Amino acid sequence: MSPESPSRHLVLATIQEDVRVLSIRVLGGYTEGALGVRTILLCIVKPLPTEGNPLALNPREVRQIHGFLEREGVTHLGFYLMTAGFKPFRQLVKDLRALGWRGVILAGGVHATLLPEESLVEGADFAVQGPGEIPPKKLFEGADPATIPGLVWRKDGAVVANPVSPEQRIDLDTAPFPLFRYDRDRVLLGGKLKPLSRRVHFYHDGWNGESYDLITSRGCLYNCAYCCRVDKGPIRRMSVDRAMREILEVRKNHPEIRQINIQDDVFFAGSDEWVEEFCRRYKSEVGLRFIVRVIPRFGTPGSTTSRWACRAPTASTSRFTGVPRPGNRSSRRPRRSSATRSTSPSTSSSTIPMRRRRTSATWPRRSTNFPAATGTP
Ligand code: B12
Numbered sequence: 001m002s003p004e005s006p007s008r009h010l011v012l013a014t015i016q017e018d019v020r021v022l023s024i025r026v027l028g029g030y031t032e033g034a035l036g037v038r039t040i041l042l043c044i045v046k047p048l049p050t051e052g053n054p055l056a057l058n059p060r061e062v063r064q065i066h067g068f069l070e071r072e073g074v075t076h077l078g079f080y081l082m083t084a085g086f087k088p089f090r091q092l093v094k095d096l097r098a099l100g101w102r103g104v105i106l107a108g109g110v111h112a113t114l115l116p117e118e119s120l121v122e123g124a125d126f127a128v129q130g131p132g133e134i135p136p137k138k139l140f141e142g143a144d145p146a147t148i149p150g151l152v153w154r155k156d157g158a159v160v161a162n163p164v165s166p167e168q169r170i171d172l173d174t175a176p177f178p179l180f181r182y183d184r185d186r187v188l189l190g191g192k193l194k195p196l197s198r199r200v201h202f203y204h205d206g207w208n209g210e211s212y213d214l215i216t217s218r219g220c221l222y223n224c225a226y227c228c229r230v231d232k233g234p235i236r237r238m239s240v241d242r243a244m245r246e247i248l249e250v251r252k253n254h255p256e257i258r259q260i261n262i263q264d265d266v267f268f269a270g271s272d273e274w275v276e277e278f279c280r281r282y283k284s285e286v287g288l289r290f291i292v293r294v295i296p297r298f299g300t301p302g303s304t305t306s307r308w309a310c311r312a313p314t315a316s317t318s319r320f321t322g323v324p325r326p327g328n329r330s331s332r333r334p335r336r337s338s339a340t341r342s343t344s345p346s347t348s349s350s351t352i353p354m355r356r357r358r359t360s361a362t363w364p365r366r367s368t369n370f371p372a373a374t375g376t377p
């Protein structure tokens with residue numbers, strides 16, 4: 001897509017229980033910032049399903065989405081799929097087509113990577129496995145689907161899944177900042193479509209609107225059989241400088257942000273030099289409380305990881321919970337959200353006392369030398 005073709009209008013949507021839509025914020029930063037495609041985020045806020053209460057969109061909500069796509073002249077609808085959102089996505093595609101919407105529909109994310117063929121639901125045009133920046137770029141450029149890595153498409157009535165390729169793994173230093181803004185994006189909340197305002201963010205991000213989700217790397221060193229992660233290759237990470245620029249930009253434009261929630265799968269995998277530099281600059285240039293997930297085996301006695309995990313001396317939080325210390329600038333205690341929970345059994349959560357870990361009898365040595373990409377152990 002080039003700036004000369006302004007007719008393309010992409011909506012990146014997802015169904016979540018809150019408005020913390022990191023995946024489409026990151027991807028939207030790329031489609032808008034690097035590809036020049038007008039991009040709007042659409043957060044469909046729905047409680048997670050429970051027994052007897054499936055996640056579903058009612059006809060009124062579907063009509064609202066359809067009206068919005070028509071009114072805005074949207075040409076492409078991209079969906080970030082977690083498994084929980086798959087069925088409502090399938091129904092939505094069916095309903096949008098029944099209502100006559102003719103734009104391009106594509107799905108990507110965790111579920112599309114796990115089950116690519118299934119994710120190319122009836123009525124949708126494409127699904128994307130693996131990192132999602134390059135396939136839409138090539139689609140916008142009009143490339144032959146057969147040549148687009150990770151693309152799932154139809155040929156003569158059959159579903160074809162092109163293999164994921166290293167070409168999809170962009171240099172994170174070249175990635176534009178994720179979209180993080182008020183009033184331009186949309187939220188479907190309580191059956192009503194409205195701007196994703198600061199007020200909506202305040203009530204529906206789980207952290208009183210004070211938290212910013214940051215991701216500095218993609219991938220993980222492990223290869224757990226049950227893992228759903230999208231990026232299967234060796235870890236790649238942005239430079240400390242790129243990460244700092246992103247945080248400082250957020251601080252400049254969003255004084256309400258008082259916490260950085262680091263979402264990397266394995267933030268501490270790698271050289272102490274990267275972490276040391278990040279800590280030093282974070283403390284002197286940012287100084288906000290933070291949350292980070294720790295895989296304990298990356299800590300060796302005396303290493304930066306251990307110091308962070310045991311005492312967190314280099315940041316303005318007393319523990320890894322993101323809960324402010326008494327006297328911290330924030331007077332409000334953020335309610336506990338999924339951010340404080342471990343996203344996998346392998347990562348430790350703040351509920352495990354960190355000090356106990358330090359006295360653990362065994363300290364397995366780290367198996368990698370970061371940022372050299374060494375692949376899964
Ligand atoms: C950050 C995070 C969150 C955040 C933000 C969610 C988000 N993704 O926007 C929060 C805290 C809100 C969250 C919540 C939950 N999460 Co979560 N989360 C993650 C985590 C750690 C990172 C995701 C991320 O943003 N990565 C950075 C981005 C840039 O990478 P990405 O998501 O892979 O996106 C890229 C590609 O997938 C692709 N892509 C993405 N969307 C699209 C769309 C299109 C159209 C295209 C073409 C491409 C594309 O392009 C992107 C750029 O390359 C992942 C683990 C992981 N590594 O994936 C778990 C993970 C996604 N979470 C998971 C789960 C289970 C949950 C919860 C249900 C947990 C719970 N029980 O409460 C909740 C609820 C979610 C909901 N439905 O409401 C599972 C999902 C499993 C599955 N099969 O669906 C994961 C995989 C963790 C795990 N290993 O189990 N999560």
Ligand code: SF4
Binds near residue numbers: 220223224265344347
């Ligand atoms: S540690 Fe987590 S992200 Fe890494 S492979 Fe295992 S489950 Fe996946």
